[in-house]
Amino acid sequence: MTDRLNGKRIMITGAAQGIGLAIAQACANEGASLFLIDLDAGLLETEAKALQAGGAAIGYTVASITDITAISAAVERAATEIGPINAMINNAGVNVFHEPLETSDEEWQRCFDINLKGAWNCTKAVLPGIIAQGGGAILNIASTHAFTIIPKTFPYPLAKHALLGMTRSLGLEYAGKGVRVNALAPGYVSTQKVIDYWNSFPDPEAARAETMKLHPGGRIATPEEIALAAVFMISDECPFMNATCLKIDGGLSVQQHP
Numbered sequence: 001m002t003d004r005l006n007g008k009r010i011m012i013t014g015a016a017q018g019i020g021l022a023i024a025q026a027c028a029n030e031g032a033s034l035f036l037i038d039l040d041a042g043l044l045e046t047e048a049k050a051l052q053a054g055g056a057a058i059g060y061t062v063a064s065i066t067d068i069t070a071i072s073a074a075v076e077r078a079a080t081e082i083g084p085i086n087a088m089i090n091n092a093g094v095n096v097f098h099e100p101l102e103t104s105d106e107e108w109q110r111c112f113d114i115n116l117k118g119a120w121n122c123t124k125a126v127l128p129g130i131i132a133q134g135g136g137a138i139l140n141i142a143s144t145h146a147f148t149i150i151p152k153t154f155p156y157p158l159a160k161h162a163l164l165g166m167t168r169s170l171g172l173e174y175a176g177k178g179v180r181v182n183a184l185a186p187g188y189v190s191t192q193k194v195i196d197y198w199n200s201f202p203d204p205e206a207a208r209a210e211t212m213k214l215h216p217g218g219r220i221a222t223p224e225e226i227a228l229a230a231v232f233m234i235s236d237e238c239p240f241m242n243a244t245c246l247k248i249d250g251g252l253s254v255q256q257h258p
Ligand SMILES: NC(=O)c1ccc[n+]([C@@H]2O[C@H](COP(=O)([O-])OP(=O)(O)OC[C@H]3O[C@@H](n4cnc5c(N)ncnc54)[C@H](O)[C@@H]3O)[C@@H](O)[C@H]2O)c1
Pocket: 013, 014, 015, 016, 017, 018, 019, 020, 037, 038, 039, 040, 063, 064, 065, 066, 091, 092, 093, 094, 095, 114, 118, 141, 142, 143, 144, 185, 186, 187, 188, 189, 190, 191, 192, 193, 194
């Protein structure tokens, strides 16, 4: 355990597995206190208890980021359990992948409710407290889908483009109050979400191999590799980094097709 995040009291959403869990583990290792939110009660409790057993100050609650009342209550509970939140990592998100004309209104709404409005709900709930403390950091987990489009993944990339817009907008609005708002854009990361994506193809193994082949290094990222960047961006090691986005995709998105 080191102390790069000593004094940070970070709320992390979607923290029970995948990238959110790896970020929580890395932040705890760097001395942060954490308040974890997820919909999956069983996984959340198991992982939060494991982190507590490792010596970290951890609070947690089961809530949906779409439920602003529950999120506001979580922020209050966090203040009691670990102290007032001074950093927020908006990580929870879901794949909503369709052919555009086959996208139902319900799927469109679900996509934007979770991937965009959910991040705003959490940000809105923590921002007044962060400003009152003289500043802090917000990190939105976007995606390379915030820059480019994979056909038939509609409307997920639209929500990630908008999340990047929100990052820029809030970064400008609150810079004068000491708040940094940034985004991190992973490419493919080995989580359940990506396994589910491969499983949506008739030949999942061929889909997996095709993804690996697209990457200059022949592999995709681990959640831990994304967490390394998240720790840096939420720490005080980049005080002038604001309203920007860091891509971590192993070079995938700069490769031109031959
Ligand atoms: N895995 C990738 O390749 C990849 C790439 C780029 C960006 N991302 C983004 O990273 C983030 C995490 O992705 P992941 O792959 O770790 O996903 P994951 O599916 O492995 O984990 C997501 C977690 O979020 C929780 N969650 C979902 N909806 C929620 C809600 N409404 N309220 C609270 N919690 C909720 C789930 O229960 C789950 O534990 C997402 O925003 C995703 O869009 C992932």
